[in-house]
Amino acid sequence: MLGGVFLLSLLGLLPPPAADALDNGLALQPTMGWLHWERFMCNTDCDRDPDNCISERLYMQMADVMVKEGWKEAGYEYVCIDDCWPSHQRDAQGRLQADPKRFPGGIKKLADYVHSKGLKLGIYADVGTKTCGGYPGSLGYYEADAQTFADWDVDLLKFDGCYMDWTLLGEGYINMSKALNKTGRSILYSCEWPLYEWPHQQPNYKAIRETCNHWRNFDDVYDSWSSVKSILAWTASHQDIIAPAAGPGGWNDPDMLVIGNFGLSHDQQESQMALWAIMAAPLLMSNDLRDICPRSKGLLQNRHIIAINQDPLGYQGYLTAKMDSFEVWEKRLSANRLAVAVLNTQEIGGARGFFLRAAPGWKICDPQCNVTQILPQYKELGVQNPHTKIVISVNPSGTALLTITPISSDSNTPYKLHWQDTSVKRKHTITF
Ligand SMILES: *[C@@H]1O[C@H](CO)[C@@H](O)[C@H](O)[C@H]1NC(C)=O
């Protein structure tokens, strides 16, 4: 069944991020790796569930698989510990320590192991008095904890925001950022500052970008399509505020990829992967890499999608059109290229056709452009002009992902793109 005829917009994007990023030389492209939370949560019962409990074995096994099964080669680099790793008590010197039963070798030895595989180790702490799981928080210990993580050769810190007076969030996150810098070790800094501030006031994204390498804005992801949809809806409705803050060195973090778990159909997994690429999101998988179906693995390792996510320009994409139960999201790429994702939001029936047709202002295909479909199947759709029509088929809750490369008769002529969509009440203009 075919839907209506649509005009493909060309998104005009905003100028490159004006604010400076945190100057630690890290996260020049969105972070890629694995993070334990969504799949393994706060499972500390190693007696009854030794394969899935939060223990050094879990991270060592993930690191092994990441090297053996092509994850590292695809770009996934950070093996990240989330909450529930520490002992409930600090040591006699006031330092955080790993739970001795579950991490008998300690974090330094685990970091050495992960480094020996050519990977990096991430750890977790909290800006307040306790972590969300009730373990010791870092309030009052920022410098000590930063130094502990540096002494252990940790490469990334996820800093949660539970048990903190919200009026002190900014100060706390900034103080920890300075403490990390002071150690002299480059430690990627993943924040949740805006997530905890939004209920009270609009966060200051300029300050956040200067402080953090990425930042969570919205609820934790769950292993369900309704969760993924709610994250996309929140992002779309706040894109004018958050998207301009993204760029090399600092990214909006819509939370983990849950691809390869239980809750998403394959089409929905493709939608998460495509939209996380469009959003220039950190690609932090939370799944069991020891046991993952080949289709999910192929999707997570798809180099064409990863290339869209990792594009060196570092623009976050926007929702640019919503019509007839389709959403069109667009991300500007380097070399004047464009990535376009078309999400079919109608959750009944079968595949529906979406017509791409050059809008009057769609100069990227004037005189010609080259269109490549990446999802659901890789297909070179070839050279198009402003008058050709393409129909792409999109399954319910699935996404078609395309790249569009302009073929200019004179590649030195800058061209201006202009487009207006009244349904999202914004006007996009860009000059290449
Ligand atoms: C600390 O900050 C300074 C100034 O912003 C920067 O030049 C330096 O590279 C940073 N060091 C680390 C380890 O992040």
Ligand SMILES: *[C@@H]1O[C@H](CO)[C@@H](O)[C@H](O)[C@H]1NC(C)=O
């Ligand atoms: C941040 O550091 C400043 C300066 O040392 C200090 O006055 C303030 O109390 C700190 N805030 C927090 C939340 O740690």
Ligand SMILES: *[C@@H]1O[C@H](CO)[C@@H](O)[C@H](O)[C@H]1NC(C)=O
């Ligand atoms: C179009 O893009 C495909 C995929 O990148 C490439 O193989 C092909 O040569 C391109 N065609 C033209 C005319 O640029």
